[in-house]
Amino acid sequence: MAKLEVVISDEIATLCSWAEHNLHLSFIDAIFAQNQLLDLFLQSTPGIARPVENLSLQKDILDPMLAYARKHKLSTKEDTILFETRVMGLVTPAQSTVLATFDAKAATDGIEEAEDYLNSLAVNSNYIRRVDIAKNVKWQVLNARGDLVITINLSKPEKTNKQVLQEFTKTEVNYPRCALCLENLGFAGDQMRAARQTLRVIPISLCGEEWFFQFSPYVYFDHHSIVFSKEHVPMKITPDTFVRQFDFLELFPNYFIGSNADLPIVGGSILSHDHFQCGKKVLPMFSRAARGAYRHQDFNDVAVYVLDWYNSVVVLKSKNRQSIEKLAAIILSEWRNYSDPQSNILAWTDGKPHNTVTPIATLDDNGIYSLYMILRNNRTDEKHPYGIFHPTEDMHNIKMEGIGLI
Numbered sequence: 237m238a239k240l241e242v243v244i245s246d247e248i249a250t251l252c253s254w255a256e257h258n259l260h261l262s263f264i265d266a267i268f269a270q271n272q273l274l275d276l277f278l279q280s281t282p283g284i285a286r287p288v289e290n291l292s293l294q295k296d297i298l299d300p301m302l303a304y305a306r307k308h309k310l311s312t313k314e315d316t317i318l319f320e321t322r323v324m325g326l327v328t329p330a331q332s333t334v335l336a337t338f339d340a341k342a343a344t345d346g347i348e349e350a351e352d353y354l355n356s357l358a359v360n361s362n363y364i365r366r367v368d369i370a371k372n373v374k375w376q377v378l379n380a381r382g383d384l385v386i387t388i389n390l391s392k393p394e395k396t397n398k399q400v401l402q403e404f405t406k407t408e409v410n411y412p413r414c415a416l417c418l419e420n421l422g423f424a425g426d427q428m429r430a431a432r433q434t435l436r437v438i439p440i441s442l443c444g445e446e447w448f449f450q451f452s453p454y455v456y457f458d459h460h461s462i463v464f465s466k467e468h469v470p471m472k473i474t475p476d477t478f479v480r481q482f483d484f485l486e487l488f489p490n491y492f493i494g495s496n497a498d499l500p501i502v503g504g505s506i507l508s509h510d511h512f513q514c515g516k517k518v519l520p521m522f523s524r525a526a527r528g529a530y531r532h533q534d535f536n537d538v539a540v541y542v543l544d545w546y547n548s549v550v551v552l553k554s555k556n557r558q559s560i561e562k563l564a565a566i567i568l569s570e571w572r573n574y575s576d577p578q579s580n581i582l583a584w585t586d587g588k589p590h591n592t593v594t595p596i597a598t599l600d601d602n603g604i605y606s607l608y609m610i611l612r613n614n615r616t617d618e619k620h621p622y623g624i625f626h627p628t629e630d631m632h633n634i635k636m637e638g639i640g641l642i
């Protein structure tokens with residue numbers, strides 16, 4: 237027997253009620269949202285909401301609404317996710333409301349409560365699509381040289397290094413110019429780009445500049461988040477990068493913050509827009525011991541270690557963040573020009589730089605700042621056209637995209 241079609245106005249009323257209970261949508265905004273949804277679904281009178289306590293958003297509310305939209309040609313099979321995001325955007329509290337709530341929670345209950353509020357909003361509004369994230373496969377590998385957490389990420393497609401380079405160098409103006417630009421707020425998306433009506437961001441000040449905090453829709457780890465520059469400017473690791481990282485930790489001390497490197501092959505998937513990745517302090521590297529300790533004569537208050545880890549990592553630790561910032565600037569500058577032909581490391585080819593760092597920072601409960609500087613080199617040669625320090629072609633089914641900090 238054919239399934240009876242839902243009464244769409246009842247579903248709309250139910251969704252608005254669900255949003256009041258699960259997204260902190262106010263009573264008055266729910267009335268507004270209901271009228272917007274009635275218009276979207278070509279209805280003129282409101283329906284009656286079902287009790288929402290035991291309803292699954294996806295299965296019990298959205299899927300029937302999406303089926304109705306498809307049947308009545310309001311959406312197509314191809315744009316189902318775009319249409320769903322449009323619907324959810326109408327019942328997700330406005331950007332300014334979310335910001336006010338986040339700030340109020342941070343002021344009265346502390347930053348962790350505010351983070352949890354924003355994270356649960358991201359999950360409940362389907363901005364973070366749990367159904368897709370659940371497809372990822374994740375396990376831990378114990379090893380004497382350091383435990384690893386391995387993830388097979390099935391929710392975000394990998395880019396080739398060629399694609400990343402093309403996006404980095406292309407000059408045509410699109411809108412929004414990239415997936416990280418602030419102008420994605422409320423963006424409807426298309427077949428190539430994600431809809432962002434459910435994206436909500438928090439403005440912060442780093443190094444005296446305007447930056448924005450948001451959760452990543454592609455969750456690799458707990459509270460995986462992104463901090464991006466207000467300006468669409470390319471990734472660039474400079475001494476200011478370290479200042480921005482420590483400024484961030486003053487605001488979000490329970491997170492780590494790292495930047496991908498600023499060169500193709502050793503950078504992440506987006507080089508065209510300066511940004512950081514953050515989240516709970518989950519990186520396996522954080523628990524590794526040092527295999528060498530040093531002091532710089534001019535920076536007695538900074539402990540310097542080389543980490544016993546798969547990458548070459550220099551760690552700077554101190555209660556004095558300014559000392560770390562200055563010493564890190566010296567190390568960055570030295571490394572940019574460092575060559576060691578025996579180890580296949582050449583700093584330059586025909587004026588093109590190869591050396592950079594992936595910097596990751598944390599702040600612990602005792603007020604000790606740490607900066608992990610992973611030394612990177614992106615040179616290619618005839619034998620290694622994809623990068624001397626990159627997976628060879630036979631391993632590209634496992635990892636092809638530039639190796640960032642994750």
Ligand SMILES: [Zn+2]
Pocket residue numbers: 413414415416417418467468469508509
């Ligand atoms: Zn951008």
